[in-house]
Amino acid sequence: MACDKFLTLNNGIKMPALGIGTWQAPENEVEEALNLALEAGYRHIDCAPVYLNEKVIGRVLKSWIDSGKLTREELFITTKLPPPALKAEVVEHVLKNSLADLQLSYVDLYLVHVPFGIMFDAAKSEFVRDENGVVMDLTTDHLAIWKSMEAVLEKGLTKSIGLSNFNKNQIQRILDNCKVPPANLQIEHHVYLQQKDLIEFCKSNGITVTAYAPLGSKGIANINKAAGVDRELPDLMDIEEVKDIASAHDKTPAQVLLRWIIERGISAIPKSTNPGRLRQNLDIFDFSLSEEELDKLNALDSNIRVCDFSFFKGIERHPEFPFTS
Numbered sequence: 001m002a003c004d005k006f007l008t009l010n011n012g013i014k015m016p017a018l019g020i021g022t023w024q025a026p027e028n029e030v031e032e033a034l035n036l037a038l039e040a041g042y043r044h045i046d047c048a049p050v051y052l053n054e055k056v057i058g059r060v061l062k063s064w065i066d067s068g069k070l071t072r073e074e075l076f077i078t079t080k081l082p083p084p085a086l087k088a089e090v091v092e093h094v095l096k097n098s099l100a101d102l103q104l105s106y107v108d109l110y111l112v113h114v115p116f117g118i119m120f121d122a123a124k125s126e127f128v129r130d131e132n133g134v135v136m137d138l139t140t141d142h143l144a145i146w147k148s149m150e151a152v153l154e155k156g157l158t159k160s161i162g163l164s165n166f167n168k169n170q171i172q173r174i175l176d177n178c179k180v181p182p183a184n185l186q187i188e189h190h191v192y193l194q195q196k197d198l199i200e201f202c203k204s205n206g207i208t209v210t211a212y213a214p215l216g217s218k219g220i221a222n223i224n225k226a227a228g229v230d231r232e233l234p235d236l237m238d239i240e241e242v243k244d245i246a247s248a249h250d251k252t253p254a255q256v257l258l259r260w261i262i263e264r265g266i267s268a269i270p271k272s273t274n275p276g277r278l279r280q281n282l283d284i285f286d287f288s289l290s291e292e293e294l295d296k297l298n299a300l301d302s303n304i305r306v307c308d309f310s311f312f313k314g315i316e317r318h319p320e321f322p323f324t325s
Ligand code: A2P
Pocket: 021, 212, 213, 214, 215, 216, 217, 218, 219, 237, 252, 254, 255, 269, 270, 271, 272, 273, 274, 277, 278, 280, 281
């Protein structure tokens, strides 16, 4: 079962609507999971250097390409400019580091991971923290960074450029000042956080949308806990309406949550390192939701943001923190 739906980016490039997310996929699990995912038919892989697993992903991709099982052109690889590198002068260097780790000469999509900069301690390989929380880089200049994004595009190091976690005002400012508009916005999107306004805005500006945490990203609870944030997260797979629709189609709640996203012209990148679940998440192209079912799911919107970055204590004070407007 492969993904037979594609989103066409504003540069004509086609992105498989369903990809595999690799956040919270530890190095020791990701190799086997990615091999299984490629065998299952996944071709769109969402990566980021802050997920600390690009080297393993690179080894798997190389083995598939070298053995002739796949060509580079069949893959759609996304990676991201990480929060400690939100500086115009380092964009090319940081992208080249990701390319070296991924063992690729280009990625298909390069995203600015977040709109706010954070200081990083390379020696300790962790974000810098003091008694107030994470130490912010307050010099974040979106327009200067975007110029560097356009430059790496021009150099062929990526086929497309885009944004992640930016709000409407931040995107509008880039649109007003860019040579190349963003091709994609990656945001948290699921039945409990639908972001209808932002998605409408992207559609009207020709920007495709990718949903991260499409299944509610329960794993964020562990990241929150490690950062001392005690927060109950909802279980999207336990919502009555979702379960009812799933049983009506003989599908799982996860498959309904993903199908609801894909059916509305949005891309989804569920993370799984479990063989059965990663196959299940791709097996959503043989059924469709009725108007009535779509309405029921649309009505679940509750403005519950799972990834609010509270694990970066104090980050809401950054002038470019996106979730205030
Ligand atoms: P696992 O990797 O063990 O399968 P999201 O993509 O929203 O961030 O959600 C990822 C989380 O949901 C992970 O904890 C993942 O665990 C779990 N998950 C992924 N696919 C499914 C599924 N089909 N059913 C239940 N849980 C899933």
